[in-house]
Amino acid sequence: MTADPISPIPQSGRVREVPPAVAAMVDLIRQTWRQAEPYTPEISQFFYGMLFTLAPATRDFFPINMESQRGRLVRALVHIIQLVDRPDDLAPFLRQLGRDHRKFGVVPKHYEAVGTALLAALKRQLGDVWTPPVERAWAEAYTIIARSMQEAAGKDTNPPCWLATVAEHRRLSWDLALVRVEPEQQVPYEAGQYMSIEVPQRPRLWRYLSPANAPRPDGSLEFHVRAVEGGWVSRAIVSHTQSGDVWRIGQPMGRLAVNRESGRDVLMIAGGTGAAPLRAILDNLAQWGENPKVTLFYGGASREDLYDLEQLRALASTNPWLTVCPVVEHGEGLPGFAHGTLADVVTQHGAWPEHDVLVSGSPAMIRATVSRMLVAGTPLDRIRYDPFTID
Ligand SMILES: Cc1cc2nc3c(=O)[nH]c(=O)nc-3n(C[C@H](O)[C@H](O)[C@H](O)COP(=O)(O)OP(=O)(O)OC[C@H]3O[C@@H](n4cnc5c(N)ncnc54)[C@H](O)[C@@H]3O)c2cc1C
Ligand code: HEM
Known part of the structure; x- marks a missing residue:
């Protein structure tokens, strides 16, 4: 896989008329991010420094070695903020993401701290380009997104994550393993969805994996994992996972599905x-x-x-x-x-x-x-x- 984002092709096909104020907000965000993006490492470093000062408890959500994340959260935040003009596509995803963030222990005041740290890091990098209208655009877009995630998180009655024991680990080839896990409780997913996983060999490095089976009566999930070159988590899973390991599994996400009623x-x-x-x-x-x-x-x-x-x-x-x-x-x-x-x-x-x-x-x-x-x-x-x- 490449490290760049999927270009924002509207998923729904219903390209809703974007209100001019929202279009102007997103334009300002995109223009300023184009200037800031080459400095993502510097922005990320400042962002984390400020976040951990404002909300010290959040340090424990991230891995001890922050190098392995390399600005993941900042890139994710900015990528999603730039999609704020696509509410039809974004809203269902944000609900899933908000529910999923419960697994870190995120609470509302952390959203405030993340927003403040992001804006401060951008301001520091952009200097004179960071005008009041630019600040308003970023702040408004962040608020819309953060609110949508928090609302969904607040309503969720599922556990923040599920524990699952590895029952089988089989190498299918030198770089590929099949892993079957047995969750303590059924994970309520639909065939085609994915979920984030944390394995004991790589604490706090969550990665998305897609079960290769429809929900079964015994609740077991089968994952196919390919080790990618230089990959922190995939290589650990393929080479070091053992029966008895306990994995943590986040909320099911995604919308891949077949509509049997469509007639197509x-x-x-x-x-x-x-x-x-x-x-x-x-x-x-x-x-x-x-x-x-x-x-x-x-x-x-x-x-x-x-x-x-x-x-x-x-x-x-x-x-x-x-x-x-x-x-x-x-x-x-x-x-x-x-x-x-x-x-x-x-x-x-x-x-x-x-x-x-x-x-x-x-x-x-x-x-x-x-x-x-x-x-x-x-x-x-x-x-x-x-x-x-x-x-
Ligand atoms: C929705 C979704 C579902 C997924 N389902 C599966 C699944 O079922 N099985 C599975 O094996 N993986 C799946 N992945 C990929 C998985 O989440 C990880 O990204 C992948 O295992 C690499 O993680 P890592 O920690 O080993 O690599 P990292 O340490 O995060 O990255 C190391 C380097 O590898 C590059 N890289 C990351 N992913 C890939 C890749 N896939 N191919 C080539 N280079 C890569 C990175 O850009 C970086 O340079 C899925 C990803 C998504 C977004
Ligand atoms: C609008 C708000 C937010 C958005 C859009 C957002 C989005 C995301 C996304 C998409 C990821 C997955 C990245 C990946 O693995 O590919 C992620 C990871 C993560 N988020 Fe958030 N997030 C938000 C707020 C927060 C808050 C408030 C916290 C609390 C500190 C937080 C903590 C984390 C952590 C710990 C990770 C995993 C580690 C990492 O990827 O760096 N997020 N976020």
Whole structure:
């Protein structure tokens, strides 16, 4: 995955008329962030210094070694603040994010401290550019977002997080592991959602993972984790997780789902471990007698990247509504495989105008695929992916 954000393609397709005052606010924020962004490390350092002075209890929410986070929160805050003109997309995500932040122990006064620290850090970096209208724009946008998160957090009756014991850890390849955990209590998620996870080898470094199974009666969750180069958490999970480890699991998030009532067939596009949430959705569909036709394009750089292909083919062999099409970028001559990127191969078949489309994978893969499909003529409101992720 790349470290840059998914470009803000509206998810809903209903591009609501943005009130001029909101448009002007977002313009000011974007203009000033363009100037500040190269200094994210300096801004982050000042931000954390001020936050830990204003609200010392928040220091414990973050890992001991802050180097491993490298401005994650500041980048996340700014990324989300810039989307304040897309309330239809942003509101459901903010509700999930606010509920999820309960796992850190965040309370309302911490939101105030984060807002003050962010604005002070930007002011310090931007100097004369930080005029009263600029300050008002940032403050207003932050307040809208923080309020929405806090309201959802205040209403949530779930526990702030769930404890789950690792029951199985199996290496599927040198850089990939399957981990099955058994939560103490059912985690109330829908197939296709993701959740943040903390593992004992990396305290307070939460990372998102997507269960590869629909909710089961025994509540167990299966994760597919690929170790990324230089990755703090993924490498620890793949190499050092053991049965008996206790994981903490945050609130389910995300909106990937199949609408069985839409009357439309479904196109699924999965890259790498992006297959996991789609497999969970297929797992759920397989419990029904009748389903829309589903075509799944499952792609990677080489054959080895399609670690779940045999299981997906097995699922297709017993569920005639499902067709699995493997795609590799390198590996000319592999019989039964299409060649190219997922974006190339999927759009070779046209615009898929009669389908609902689900895309899952790295931000770079999602961005490339969604952009190409829009150019090919796929209606925007038919495409679903989980936006707002910054890794
Ligand atoms: C919604 C969502 C669902 C996800 N589901 C899964 C899942 O089911 N299984 C899974 O294995 N991962 C999944 N991820 C990715 C996961 O959350 C972590 O980002 C990933 O495991 C890397 O974490 P890390 O701590 O090892 O790397 P970090 O220490 O955070 O990053 C180290 C370096 O690796 C780069 N990097 C981060 N992620 C990737 C990547 N995926 N590929 C290449 N380089 C990367 C970073 O930019 C950085 O340079 C998901 C991410 C999101 C946003
Ligand atoms: C408007 C307010 C906020 C927004 C939009 C926001 C957004 C986010 C997002 C998107 C992440 C995930 C980053 C990732 O892992 O990719 C995150 C992580 C985190 N947030 Fe918030 N947050 C807000 C307020 C707060 C507050 C008030 C606190 C309390 C101090 C807080 C503490 C944390 C911590 C500890 C993490 C995980 C560690 C890290 O990523 O640095 N956040 N936040």
